Amino acid sequence: MYRSEKRSLYRFLIFYLLSTLILFSVGAAIFYAYEKHHLLDQQRESLKLESGQIKHQLMLLHKEFSEKLPLFIKKPYQCALFDSDRQLIFSTFVLPPTIDFAQEYTTYNGRLTLVDGIEPYHLGVAYIVMQTPIDTKAIAHLREMLLLFILGAGLFFLAIGYFLGRLFTAPMRQSIEMMNSFIQDTTHELNTPISTILTNLELIETLHKCDAKKEMQRIEIASKTLSRIYDDLTYLKLNHTHKRDIQPLDFSNLLQERLLYFASAIEAKNIVLGDVITPDIIVQIDPDDALRLIDNLLSNAVKYNRQGGALEIILTAETLKIKDSGIGIEEKELQTIFERFKRANKSEGGFGIGLHIVYGIVQIYNFDITITSTLHQGTEVTILW
Amino acid sequence: MVKIMMLTTACVFLLFGNEQQVSPELENDCLRCHQTHNIPSEIIYRRYLLHYSSKETIKKKMVAYLTNPSKADSIMPPQFFDKFPPKEPNKLTQERLQQRVDEYILYFDINKKLYTPKEDK
Numbered sequence A: 001m002y003r004s005e006k007r008s009l010y011r012f013l014i015f016y017l018l019s020t021l022i023l024f025s026v027g028a029a030i031f032y033a034y035e036k037h038h039l040l041d042q043q044r045e046s047l048k049l050e051s052g053q054i055k056h057q058l059m060l061l062h063k064e065f066s067e068k069l070p071l072f073i074k075k076p077y078q079c080a081l082f083d084s085d086r087q088l089i090f091s092t093f094v095l096p097p098t099i100d101f102a103q104e105y106t107t108y109n110g111r112l113t114l115v116d117g118i119e120p121y122h123l124g125v126a127y128i129v130m131q132t133p134i135d136t137k138a139i140a141h142l143r144e145m146l147l148l149f150i151l152g153a154g155l156f157f158l159a160i161g162y163f164l165g166r167l168f169t170a171p172m173r174q175s176i177e178m179m180n181s182f183i184q185d186t187t188h189e190l191n192t193p194i195s196t197i198l199t200n201l202e203l204i205e206t207l208h209k210c211d212a213k214k215e216m217q218r219i220e221i222a223s224k225t226l227s228r229i230y231d232d233l234t235y236l237k238l239n240h241t242h243k244r245d246i247q248p249l250d251f252s253n254l255l256q257e258r259l260l261y262f263a264s265a266i267e268a269k270n271i272v273l274g275d276v277i278t279p280d281i282i283v284q285i286d287p288d289d290a291l292r293l294i295d296n297l298l299s300n301a302v303k304y305n306r307q308g309g310a311l312e313i314i315l316t317a318e319t320l321k322i323k324d325s326g327i328g329i330e331e332k333e334l335q336t337i338f339e340r341f342k343r344a345n346k347s348e349g350g351f352g353i354g355l356h357i358v359y360g361i362v363q364i365y366n367f368d369i370t371i372t373s374t375l376h377q378g379t380e381v382t383i384l385w
Numbered sequence B: 001m002v003k004i005m006m007l008t009t010a011c012v013f014l015l016f017g018n019e020q021q022v023s024p025e026l027e028n029d030c031l032r033c034h035q036t037h038n039i040p041s042e043i044i045y046r047r048y049l050l051h052y053s054s055k056e057t058i059k060k061k062m063v064a065y066l067t068n069p070s071k072a073d074s075i076m077p078p079q080f081f082d083k084f085p086p087k088e089p090n091k092l093t094q095e096r097l098q099q100r101v102d103e104y105i106l107y108f109d110i111n112k113k114l115y116t117p118k119e120d121k
Helices: A003-064 A136-207 A213-238 A251-261 A263-268 A287-303 A354-364 B002-016 B024-036 B041-052 B055-067 B094-107
Strands: A078-082 A088-091 A105-108 A111-117 A127-133 A247-250 A272-277 A282-285 A310-315 A319-324 A368-374 A378-384
Touching: A003 A111, A003 A127, A003 A136, A003 B041, A136 A213, A213 A263, A213 A287, A213 A354, A247 A251, A247 A287, A251 A263, A251 A272, A251 A282, A251 A287, A251 A310, A282 A287, A287 A319, A287 A354, A287 A378, A354 A368, B024 B041, B024 B094, B041 B055, B041 B094, B055 B094
Parallel strands: A272 A310
Antiparallel strands: A078 A088, A078 A127, A105 A111, A111 A127, A247 A282, A310 A319, A319 A378, A368 A378
């Protein structure tokens, strides 16, 4: 799966799951409230039933009126009896600080209380106050079941979302595959003619005396530019499967070599080169990655430099700094400069993949990169390793 | 021996300790007449309970009736007076009458009679 495809799929899945979760949570909350109310209703009903039993007992006891009046109360119910002046007659539990005789059902401290009026007043009892602990087990079970349901639904919708996401990103995948295939075909077709041009140019320069030196130089620069684009495209294409050979590399030597490679282009633009390259700087890096890093930074510094401008290169044990006096980059463009196919300035040719490759390499090796630029004054790229 | 004496004392307390004792004043001023004429004081109290519930109201109604007895103000049904003659106005002072009524209510006190057996249903 491609990175952009993955990103789109993740974003879709997050939004899809979040919206589904919100919808299900609202539904579950309504259902929970309804069921909880229903469970409490059941407990209220059983409390009322027990109160009815006590009323019946009071009626019988009133008739008997014996020396001892036993009142049978089922567990876990508790009972208190009050007369018409709300004075306590009898109680099996510690009464709450206040009892609202006008309210039939109340909940207090995890307990359900019923105030049930009696008439006529058997044994003088005008109110039966019943109390029972609220059955939290049933409510906890309901909560567990709802959580399980939401979890199950979440997994189900995750699977559905994944399937839908793959379906929606299929056109994107096809486009990327087509582009990759196009790049692959193009690079393959470019390889042979570029190599032929460069080889023959070298042969002409070595074996034959040529009067058109300037024209030859232009052909060389153009061919090298083409060759670099070819290398970049090949690097990008192979980036997924490329196995890196990270080794101690003489970065100073490589930088000198690449400066020689760019010499014609630098000379053609009359760029004043000021380089401070500390010798024998060793960096742990794959040679291909190092080549692409240097080539892209140098190429940009030359390409976007002005005629007769300056190019400053500093290589130390900690840093590589490449500073040009070119057209510069606008501040808002700096935010997105590392994106693939991003071109801050279209005055020069290119695909906009150079800094994307540089950023990719910097990320792989955990280097730090900073770009500072002033429009029409120049750009400075610093890499810290 | 000591154990047997202690057990006997405990049994006596258990059997008679909770029973409400009738005061001699209540016996003289009220219950004696009830016993002589077989007037059921317990049934009368039960009817008071059934109708008025609270001790305060029962006391008020009893004092009112005993001060000025009439069939219309009685808690008992009219048929009751076919068997038992209507009561004559009381000669006790208000203070003494109120004391006797209090003792009468205390004698039948429900609060002390009600209990929850250990073996619940």
